[in-house]
Amino acid sequence: MNVGDWISHPANWAFIILGLVVAGAAFRVVTSQNVIHAALALVATLAGTAGLFLLLSAEFVAWVLVLVYIGAVIVLFLFGIMITRAPTGRDVALDHPRKAWATIVALGLFVALSWGSLRAFGTTELANQGEPTATETVGLSLLGRFVIPFEAVSFVLLAALIGGITIARKDLTPAEEVEREAR
């Protein structure tokens, strides 16, 4: 496929715009001097990623990204930041001495992932072009062919949940227990 064909396809334009939004917002996440701005830029990154999934006909994954990541995870981020440290304006302490190393690792990861995906799916075309994948198909494959990984993931999540509760709860000493009973 030559450049002219590629550029005249509207989906590719959508891809370029969404890609620029995602990349720009992701850059803001790491460079912003303000924690809240970084978290809000992460919202834009995730929204753009959801848009990319929509382009790939993966409607379900796109809206899961919005509901779970934007609607719950980021809200918890913002909640946590605001309840602990929420100065408006610039937070100059936001820097890290090892950011050069972090840049190298991030770039290496980018190269490895893009190389891997291009090698694996470079010329693969979507099976259902223009039609969103039916939720039924997603559900059947999750509980059919992929049922064991699916159950494994839910087991891991349950373990993480229990672990989180164990860490967060405060075990009372016997004296405190008595005091609590008395109240």
Add this chain to the structure above:
Amino acid sequence: MNFWLELAIKLVVAAGIIPVVGMIIGFAEMKLSAKMQSRMGPYFAGGRWGWAQLIADGVKFFQKEDLIPADADRPVFKWAPALVLASTVAILVPIPLGPQVVGRNLDLGIFYALAVSSLSTIGVLMAGWSSANKYSLIGGLRAAGQLIAYELPLVLAVVGVVILAGTMSLTGIVEAQASWFSERGWQFGLPFVVVQFVGFGIFMVATLAELSRIPFDMPIAESELVMGYLTEYSGFRFLFFFLAEFANMFSLSAIAATLFLGGYWVPGLSDAQLNFVGPIVLFAKIGVLVFAMIWFRWTFPRFREDQLQAIAWKWLIPLSLANILATGLLKVVV
């Protein structure tokens, strides 16, 4: 029909429905509140019953100066109301007004609606933080805590309906209710509220909490937080929040009516007739639910923050899980 023409018509309808419905519900709230408190309510604007009161209010808001506090984080402060209103408009897309009268019959219908409605939480947090005001910040935090807690029962209450209907498309859910007994040749269907009354109750309670309406108005409690995250807003940005609140009442009631009360469907009408009668039927059902919300406002006192969280985590979520289990068992057995 031309794609762009269709898109333009749908956009105009969606953009028009928000202020109109917002004003109607706002006016209904003023008048009904007055009735329930033995007051007159708005009286002078427009001559009779004060019908033009909210139009006058809207004009007033547009004339006001666009105030932004000196310490506020300007871009975040400016974009917060737009985000809240945008999520409100986006919910309208999959709600069917008739068999063919729908923004877009999404396969993911209800899931999409719940996903975009959760975006408004971010707008509320942005507003609360960027105002650089302690009341606003506390209000925003309370709102976020409340919305996280009640998002779960809201989503879980819907699962029962989805199990019964076998689809997440809102049009499909209405059709499933309309043709519930069609295998036996009976002409009437079954609104899911009859079998999913537990889910309906949970959904309505969670909706009230998502809207931060009394008895769940801890985030904006006037008497202690001077309207919480709304404190610093004035002029048309406040109007955005105000419209979004009433339009959200409308859209969430529309979803509740579609999921549990049969949506646009009434027995004995063909699909072609329902395309015209459907919107009226749906608006009537929405009207009943909105009336109940306004009624609750003057009936129940405000919950304390700990009570509010306890209701969500200790009662509604286990109850909705039990509801899902029971519905799933019934679906398999019956």
